[in-house]
Amino acid sequence: MAHPPLAPGWIDAPHHVASLGCLALESGEVIDDLRISYVVHGSLDNSSRPVIFGLCSIGSTHHRLDFLIGAGRALDPSRFTIVVIDALGNGLSSSPSNSQTQPGERFPRFTIRDMVASQRVLASHLGIGAVAAIVGASMGGMQALQWGVSYPDFARSLVALVPMAKTAPWSQAINHAGRLALTNARELPTAEARWETWVALMSVLARSPSRLAADVAANQDVNKDALAWLAACTRSMAAQKSDPLDWIYQSYAYDAHDVGASTGFGGDTQKALASIRARTLVAVPSLDLYNPVESGIWAAEQIERSELIRLPFPSGHLVASEAEPQAAAQLNDRIGRFLSYDEPAL
Structure with missing residues (x-):
């Protein structure tokens, strides 16, 4: 798809697409023409600044972490060069919706480890042998932990917001419901109709009950009516021009994820997490109806050099986003201090 409005x-920020040839996937299939989209905040030509990789969540783009980027924020381009990478299947990097040689359902299914492998290929293409940190939220946090397992010497630090190391049955069930909503609606005539059920489901589960009520009340255009608010959310989603099949493919990767399935760990998730050498910061809310809080807490407990932040805000999964200003401020402060611990140029 084209870049959303x-x-x-x-x-x-400056937007780039790298053509990287074929990518062999875990399944044995191959993406014929790997294209990875990314943005750079700062300049890769300035070797005095450490590089940070930012990773996006399911269905999102490189803008997912914009709430952490900017002057005075945790990812300050005056301190770091930040490369935010679009994940496989998000409609900007190689995806079912944009592949010329493997379009639609001919596109091979991929895993989160395949996402990370594609990002490693991009790093080599850009001449980046190591980074100061890898930062991600939700599926981006899951990718960050996978980076720590797959390439333990690549990043000095990891920041995983609302993550899982192994996808919980609850999250798999939610994704299945989302897939059903999109699959059943794919032939409907308008984008709003195709996304309507999915938006209702995910808008509820990305929030807590109190946060949803607050969002409805805060929107002056819907007169405190939840259904009118959901309709407005649907219009906003339709305007992004996303392809439902892209989200479906990313959700398959999400469901199958387990860092323990990485080579050498025999399905032992705990052992895989214990192998992470990077300093790791994990943040969870008080309630998460998408990625269960206990999954993030357990992951942090298995990593030797980890810190856990429990964010005391009633926003659910949205706590790690610009949608929760107080949490965003706390995360910018805590992540900024965490990254300041060790900041020499690489």
Whole structure:
């Protein structure tokens, strides 16, 4: 897809697409023409600044972490060069919706480890042998932990917000419901109709009950009516021009994820997490109806050099986003201090 329209708070940074040849996947299939989209905040030509990789969540783009990027924020381009990478299947990097040689359901299914492998290929293409940190939220946090397992010497630090190391049955069930909503609606005539059920489901489960009520009340255009608010959310999603099949493919990767399935760990998730050498910061909310809180807590407990932040805000999974200003401020402060612990140029 084309880049979605800029939304409030998004940063319009230089956008790049790297053509990287074939990518062999874990399944044995191959992406014929790997293309990875990314943005750079700062300059890769400035070797005095450490590089940070940012990773996006399911269905999102490189704008997912914009709430952490900017002057005075945790990922400050005056301190770091930040490369935010679009994950396989998000409609900007190689995806079912944009592949010329493997379009639609001919596109091979991929895993989160395949996402990380594609990012490693991009790093080599850019001449980046190591980074100061890898930062991600939700599926981005899951990728960050996988980076720590697959390439233990690549990053000095990992920041995983609302993550899982192994996808919980609860999250798999939610994704299945989301897939059903999109699959059953794919032939409907308008984008709003195709996304309507999915938006209702995910808008509820990305929030806590109190946060949803607050969001409905805060929107002056819907007169405190939840159904009118959901309709507005659906219009906003439709405007992004996303392809439902892309989200479906990413959800398959999400469901199958387990760092313990990495080579050498024999399915032992705990052993895989214990192998992470990077300093790791994990943040969870008080309640998460998408990625269960206990999954993030357990992951942090298995990593030797880890810190855990429990964010005391009633926003659910949205706590790690610009949608929760107080949490965003706390995360910028805590992540900024965490990254300041060790900041020499690489």
